[in-house]
Amino acid sequence: MTVIINIGARTxxxxxIGIIINSLRTCGGEERVVSLMxxxxxxxxxxxxxxxxxxxxxxEEQNDYPISPKIRIERVYMPNDxxxxxxxxxxYFYTGxxxxxxxxxxxxxxxxxxxxxxxxxxxxxxxxxxxxxxxxGNNTMLLGQIKDHISCKxxxxxxxxxxxxxxxxxGAFKNRIETYVENATKLDKIVLLNQDIERKFKAIGLNxxxxxxxxxxxxxxxxxxxxxxSIVTCGRIExxxxxxxLVKAFANFHKDYPEWSLTIVGGGSLKPKxxxxxxxxxxxxxxxxxxxxxxxxxxxxxxxxxxxxxxxxGFPMSVTEALEAGLPVxxxxxxxxxxxxxxxxxxxxxxxxxxxKFADALKKLASxxxxxxxxxxxxIQKALSLDPQNVALIWDSVFKELTGH
Numbered sequence: 001m002t003v004i005i006n007i008g009a010r011t012x013x014x015x016x017i018g019i020i021i022n023s024l025r026t027c028g029g030e031e032r033v034v035s036l037m038x039x040x041x042x043x044x045x046x047x048x049x050x051x052x053x054x055x056x057x058x059x060e061e062q063n064d065y066p067i068s069p070k071i072r073i074e075r076v077y078m079p080n081d082x083x084x085x086x087x088x089x090x091x092y093f094y095t096g097x098x099x100x101x102x103x104x105x106x107x108x109x110x111x112x113x114x115x116x117x118x119x120x121x122x123x124x125x126x127x128x129x130x131x132x133x134x135x136x137g138n139n140t141m142l143l144g145q146i147k148d149h150i151s152c153k154x155x156x157x158x159x160x161x162x163x164x165x166x167x168x169x170x171g172a173f174k175n176r177i178e179t180y181v182e183n184a185t186k187l188d189k190i191v192l193l194n195q196d197i198e199r200k201f202k203a204i205g206l207n208x209x210x211x212x213x214x215x216x217x218x219x220x221x222x223x224x225x226x227x228x229x230s231i232v233t234c235g236r237i238e239x240x241x242x243x244x245x246l247v248k249a250f251a252n253f254h255k256d257y258p259e260w261s262l263t264i265v266g267g268g269s270l271k272p273k274x275x276x277x278x279x280x281x282x283x284x285x286x287x288x289x290x291x292x293x294x295x296x297x298x299x300x301x302x303x304x305x306x307x308x309x310x311x312x313x314g315f316p317m318s319v320t321e322a323l324e325a326g327l328p329v330x331x332x333x334x335x336x337x338x339x340x341x342x343x344x345x346x347x348x349x350x351x352x353x354x355x356x357k358f359a360d361a362l363k364k365l366a367s368x369x370x371x372x373x374x375x376x377x378x379x380i381q382k383a384l385s386l387d388p389q390n391v392a393l394i395w396d397s398v399f400k401e402l403t404g405h
Contacts, residue, residue, distance in 0.1 A: 015130040015399055016046045018152075020139045024051045024067070029317040030159045033214045034135055035065035040215075040392040048072040048127060076123070111138075112145050121149045130403055133157050137165060137173055137180070140190070144183020153402040154187040159214075160314045161193075161336065162200035170240075181205050188402050193315035196335030212395060213339055215388040216320040223326035223380060224301050226372040229260040231362065232303035232327070234296050234318040235310070237268030237289070242309030242332070244277060245355050249309075251281045252359035257366045258286070262307075265299050267291040300325035304372055305365050306347075309358070310334060323383040328375035330361045346379045 021034055034049075041047050049071060067073070120142065124132055129152040134143040140156030147154055158165070165173050165180070173180055181204055184190055190209045192198045198209050231250070235241045243264060250262045264274075264287070271289060278287045290299075296318075300306070306322035306329045313336035320340065322329055329347030331337050332354075343349040348361040365372055384390075 014045055015403060015405075016128055017041055017048070017399075018124065018127060018129045018132040019047065019049045019135065020132065020143065021049060021135040022052050022139070024049065024065075024073070029214075029315075030136060032065050032217055032317060033159065035067055036215050036217065036388050037392065037395065038071055039066070039068045040388045041395070042068050042070045044396075046072075048074060048129075050074050050076050050123075052076055074123075076119075112142060117145055121146050124150045124152065131155060131399060134187075136160065140187070141176075141180055141183040144186045147183075147186040155189045155191060155398070155402075156184055156187050157191045158197070158314070159193070161312045162197050163312045164314060166204075177204060184208075189398060191398070194335060194339050196338065197314065210398060212398070213386060213391060214315045214317060214320065215391040216324050216383055216386040217317055218297070218321070218324065219387070220297060220301075220324055222301060224303055224376065226304050226326075226369055226376055228302055228304050229257075229366070230303040231260060231262045231305045231307055232265065232299050232322075233263075233307045233309075234265040234299070234321070235308075236266050237264070237271040237274055239270065240311045241268075242311055242353065243270070243274055245353055245358070246307060246309040247274065247277055247281065247283070247287065249355040249358040249362070250287065251283060252356065253362040253366070254283065254286060256363060260286070260366055262287045263299055263303070264289045265293055265296050296321065297325070300327060303327060304369075305330060305362065307331070307358075307362070308337075309353070310336075311353070312336065316340070320383065320386050323379040323386070326376040326380045328365055328372050328379060330358065330365065332358070340382065345375070346382050347375055 019034060019038060021031070024031060024035070038047050038049060047070070049067070051073065124146070131153045132143065132150070133155045134140045135157050136159050140158065143154050143156060160172070163171060165171050166177050168174050184206055185208065187208060190201065190206055191212050192201060192209050193214065194211060198211055201209050233246065237243060254260065267290075271291070274289060278284055278289070300322060304327070306319070306327040308316060308319060308329065308331040310316065310332070312334055316336055319329055319331070319337070323340065323346060329341045331341060331347065331349060332352040333349050334352055337349060341347045341349060348364065350358045350361050
């Protein structure tokens with residue numbers, strides 16, 4: 001039920017908003033963004049977060065993203081899969097079975113048991129929600145399953161690229177495109193991160209889309225000085241981040257600029273192989289791989305260039321953090337960069353995935369501190385547009401469109 005409240009001269013429609021997310025304890029971009037926006041929304045609305053936690057997390061397992069005490073948290077227990085169910089899900093992920101409507105009906109029961117669906121219908125209807133927001137993929141499909149049985153407006157909020165979901169080799173839902181479309185079409189809105197993703201979603205038949213950027217993670221009063229001979233990047237050490245290309249490009253760059261260093265802030269399954277590559281190129285004194293760290297700000301402030309070599313991204317939060325620190329960004333020309341970095345404004349955009357040209361771009365910035373300072377000013381201005389308060393205004397327009405208030 002929507003209630004109108006008055007604050008000074010402003011009239012604000014207060015809505016009851018529910019958010020469905022897998023977990024609040026893991027440390028990832030999705031959890032970070034949801035925490036940021038939920039904290040912003042609860043200033044004007046009632047917010048409940050439903051998370052699939054099987055137990056109370058230990059203190060050391062909590063993420064670094066604070067949740068306002070005004071937000072209500074409800075844990076929803078997922079039904080435990082038996083051996084056969086787990087086996088069939090893994091088999092379907094890799095093979096897709098036979099893609100027929102009968103098969104999809106079977107999979108619907110496998111992924112969303114009848115008792116689980118009923119619990120969600122009862123829970124949402126009992127909560128008197130105006131809007132419920134499903135966070136990413138599986139939860140979007142869950143919301144589509146129950147859409148016809150709940151009275152509130154529905155939003156699927158996707159946090160990955162189209163390829164991250166539907167790439168035929170590595171996509172999380174590579175064999176479930178038809179099921180996704182069938183359910184996502186039922187929702188009132190699908191929120192996406194950039195125009196490239198929206199264009200690809202429309203190509204598979206989803207026209208109920210809108211674009212809302214993610215907010216930056218934090219604000220910093222101090223900015224990078226642009227005088228340090230240091231390059232930085234942040235992210236998981238996994239194949240899609242392209243760090244092997246980065247190290248090779250840096251090796252090329254380092255021949256002309258040996259005084260510069262590279263810090264890769266993050267850890268992951270490919271860290272041992274990356275360490276081996278660094279050692280083989282005799283760059284262990286110039287390249288540091290930190291492993292997972294909680295506080296990235298000190299690394300950003302110590303640098304003068306931020307780099308990103310990802311193969312794809314939905315909305316790279318690490319780049320928003322770099323912009324906030326005032327760092328010029330050098331990145332490959334992937335669609336996710338379009339709303340964040342314009343070539344020769346906030347940084348340099350390099351043809352994907354050309355290591356030689358990437359090294360050349362680093363040389364251009366390393367040799368010209370005045371250029372770095374100019375780009376730093378532009379980066380700071382771009383970061384201002386990504387304040388959570390500004391992003392919340394875009395969300396408010398969607399809420400008003402759906403609720404009519």
